[in-house]
Amino acid sequence: MNKGLKIFLIVLLILLIIATIAVTTLKLLQNHTEEIIEPSPYSEASLTVMRNLNLYDEINSKEYSKTVEALLEDNELKKEYLEDYYEINYKNINNFSTIINELLAKDYNSEEINYITANMKDNIDILLNMDYIDILAFKDITNFEINNVERYLAYQEENEDYDLATVVTYVNIGLDKEGYSEYTEYTEEEAQNDLTILVNKYHKLPDDYVPNDLVSLSYSSNYYLRSEAAEAFERLTNAGMLDGVVFYPFSPYRSYELQERLYNGYVARDGVAAADTYSARPGFSEHQLGLAVDVRSNTLNDNLTSEDYEWMLNNSYKYGFIVRYPKGKQHITQFMEEPWHLRYLGVELATKVHDSGLTYDEYYDLYMK
Ligand SMILES: [Zn+2]
Known part of the structure; x- marks a missing residue:
């Protein structure tokens, strides 16, 4: 190889290296520039x-x-x-x-x-x-109502033994307030068209509401229930008889006026506080719905015996009735235990309420609203 060619090749090699470095540097510079001018996603x-x-x-x-x-x-x-x-x-x-x-x-x-x-x-x-509240504590409570949140907190402070779910249900029912102090009033249409409405010390019927389908019971032509409840009651009575449990209707449908006379009589006898534990004020009675009936057994002077009561608790739902004011639930129902008071809800709903083990007040708040 002659000297000239050698030098030429070396120069060529150097030029190549310089070119490579230049291209790489340019590319890097270009990338960097692109990064800087890449548009921000913000306005x-x-x-x-x-x-x-x-x-x-x-x-x-x-x-x-x-x-x-x-x-x-x-x-x-x-x-x-x-x-x-x-x-x-x-x-x-x-x-x-x-x-x-x-x-x-x-x-x-x-x-x-x-x-x-x-x-x-x-x-x-x-x-x-x-102020801040632990809102996620209510996350899984299905009947939580934001409008009631301050009442929940106040009620829980007064009732530390209750868990939050119980507090929510009780406050929704209205139990943080005196019965009758605040209530909603149904329209006649609501009362007539819905066999499942809740009537208690927080839910009132119109004074002049009379169901339009009252029929007399076979036991007495003076005793009435709404037709569907009357038919169901006959079936319940027959089923009881087959099991050796004999009972009679004692007080079924009651008008507003009759309820008023009864309640006022109890107040005159026992005072308001006592009367309110066992008698509804007029307009607040399930009896005015034509869907409730008090029963007695054996003789007309005896309320249900405990055996009859057991039978009623375990069987009435099959015919559409629940024992509305059961034992140990007075703090919820606001009425003393009344084994004899049955409320018609229809077989399907009565079965669900029975199986839930809840009072109708609780069940209504949890599943009916
Ligand atoms: Zn009753």
């Missing part, structure tokens, strides 16, 4: 706010968050909550940014806030108007 307005807050690099180095963007656009982003914002799901609700900040200020964490905005969006004001 111009958001970027401006970021710059003003000195958060441009920090926010752009993280994954895009629609929640963060919403707060930026509303100019409500607070530096101290930045980490929390990234954990909070964006929701398209009015005043989202304000709500998030107010909940964070009340010490709700991101998990709680996600639950609140997903499940309670129409009622967040209620939470914003009160």
Whole structure:
């Protein structure tokens, strides 16, 4: 190889190396430039706010968050909550940014806030108007009503033995308030068309409500129930007889006026407080529904014997009746134990209530609303 060719090859090699280095450097430079000019997913307005807050690099180095963007656009982003914002799901609700900040200020964490905005969006004001509560404690309580939340807390304080689910049900029934102090009144249509309505010290019937399908019972032409309940009662009576349990209807349908006379008589005899434990005030009696009947057994002077009562508890639901005021439930039903008082609900519902072991007041709140 002559000297000239050698030099030529060396020069060529050097040129090649220089070219390679140049191309690589250019490529790297290009990549870097692209990274910098890659458009931010945030809007111009958001970027401006970021710059003003000195958060441009920090926010752009993280994954895009629609929640963060919403707060930026509303100019409500607070530096101290930045980490929390990234954990909070964006929701398209009015005043989202304000709500998030107010909940964070009340010490709700991101998990709680996600639950609140997903499940309670129409009622967040209620939470914003009160101190922090452990909202997730109510998460699995199906009959939880946000409007009652302050009553739950107050009732639980007074009744520390009750678990939260019991507190919710009892407050929903109304038990944190004196019976008759606050009640809802049904319309005549509701009373007439719904055989399952709950009547108690918190649910009233219209004074002049009279069921339009009362029929007399075979036992006496002066005793009435609504036709469906009357037929079911005949079946119940026959079934009892087959099992050797004999009972009679003693007081079925009662008009508002009759209930008024009875109640006033009890008050005159025993006083209001005592009367209220065993007699409903007029308008608040299931007897006015034409779907309740008091029964007696053996002789007309005896209430149900305990054997008859056992039979009734275990069998009446098969014919559509429940024992409405059972033993040990006075704190819920607000009436003393009345083994003789039966309420017609139809076989299907009476069976469910029987199987649940709940009073109808509880069952209604949990499953009928
Ligand atoms: Zn009764």
